[in-house]
Amino acid sequence: MISLGHLRKGLAFAALLIFPATLSGCITSRDVLLTAAATPVVAGRYEVQYLVDGRWTAFGAGSLALKNGKYAWVEDLEAASLLKQPPGGLPFALADMGNNVFIIVVATNDLGNPMWVGKYMYGVARRAGRTLLYDFPSCEDLLASQGIPDTQIEKAGADECLYSSRASLTRALIAYAKREAPWKRLAPSRG
Numbered sequence: 001m002i003s004l005g006h007l008r009k010g011l012a013f014a015a016l017l018i019f020p021a022t023l024s025g026c027i028t029s030r031d032v033l034l035t036a037a038a039t040p041v042v043a044g045r046y047e048v049q050y051l052v053d054g055r056w057t058a059f060g061a062g063s064l065a066l067k068n069g070k071y072a073w074v075e076d077l078e079a080a081s082l083l084k085q086p087p088g089g090l091p092f093a094l095a096d097m098g099n100n101v102f103i104i105v106v107a108t109n110d111l112g113n114p115m116w117v118g119k120y121m122y123g124v125a126r127r128a129g130r131t132l133l134y135d136f137p138s139c140e141d142l143l144a145s146q147g148i149p150d151t152q153i154e155k156a157g158a159d160e161c162l163y164s165s166r167a168s169l170t171r172a173l174i175a176y177a178k179r180e181a182p183w184k185r186l187a188p189s190r191g
Helices: 004-009 077-083 139-146 166-179
Strands: 027-029 044-052 055-067 070-075 090-098 101-107 120-128 131-135 153-157 160-163 184-188
Touching: 027 166, 055 184, 090 166, 101 166, 120 166, 139 160, 139 166, 160 166
Parallel strands: 027 160
Antiparallel strands: 027 120, 044 055, 044 184, 055 070, 070 090, 090 101, 101 120, 120 131, 131 184, 153 160
């Protein structure tokens, strides 16, 4: 959870912290390790909300489209112009891990400025009713959630965990999802 005081200091930066920009996590792979697509939430209008001082606060809005088992997030125009959003939105897939836990899969080429060695980036999501709580953990956060270093990681740099094993990636992200509470979510739009 972040304090409202810290958020106000970075208000200009906060505009960049909506869904596509939150893909700053550093869990990657050179080849796609998860291909099964799940569709736990319906397409439609959503708000990007952050948990601030114990309350969910809207920071952006957009549309979630669903086509051929994959999602695309289309941010409202103001933010999309800042983020270099690809035409048709930012595509991503969700792989079902059971118990309403999903692994998010994003091709780094679909990001406006990919800077990772890996060609695919991973995050975690948890369905809670009609909302989707999510996070893209840093390499350090992922390793800390496991309590020990993961020997299946090829370290590409201080900020990136590069995986080549599906089983190791899945185990690490599920462990993270069990221990950490996401502070970002997509919630159906109120308006």
